[in-house]
Amino acid sequence: MSLPLRQDWPLLRGAVSWLVFATGVGAGLCYAAWQYRTSAEAGFETGHDQLQAMQARVDDARTQLDQLGELQREYTRLRVRGAIGAEHRLEWVEYLNAGARRWPGLGFQLAARRPVSGGGEQDGLQLFASRMNVHFIARDETDWSDFNAGLRRLPGWPAEGSCRIARSAAEDRAGLAVDCDYEWLSIDRAATGGTE
16 A cells, blocks of 8 residues: 555654654754763863872972971081081180190180181071181090091081191100191071171
């Protein structure tokens, strides 16, 4: 049974209309899903980039924190050693005066505190030095080593410049004639330089 074309249309019109409508809705949903996916990918990339930037900042902060910890330990070591702040001249002189009983002929000269040339001011701090010359008669090399070890136990930072050691020319004192130059180094505010 064959129906004429005009008679089929009224029967199919509703179904074809729903098919066209459903196809349009499906295409619209596919387009909306594609736009949502594109937007979500862009958002993900932006979020990922922001996460990486934050991670880099956190890594930088951790590195700076580690460096700060190292600097804090170094500062504490220098502070405990007495190399930061005012000089400890009284302790130095007391040690040398007490050493005069142990080391015959011990004499010393302690110059005024001065800024170290070439060690310019940085962040309001300056490296200072006080030159000290010491001469005495040591019984042997161990005696001279003991003297140096005693200096290193004092507050401050003694940097040995030069030492001249020779057999003592004195007939009454056998041993080694020691003549050494030291620089007592300290770090202090640049404005407070000079002798204190």
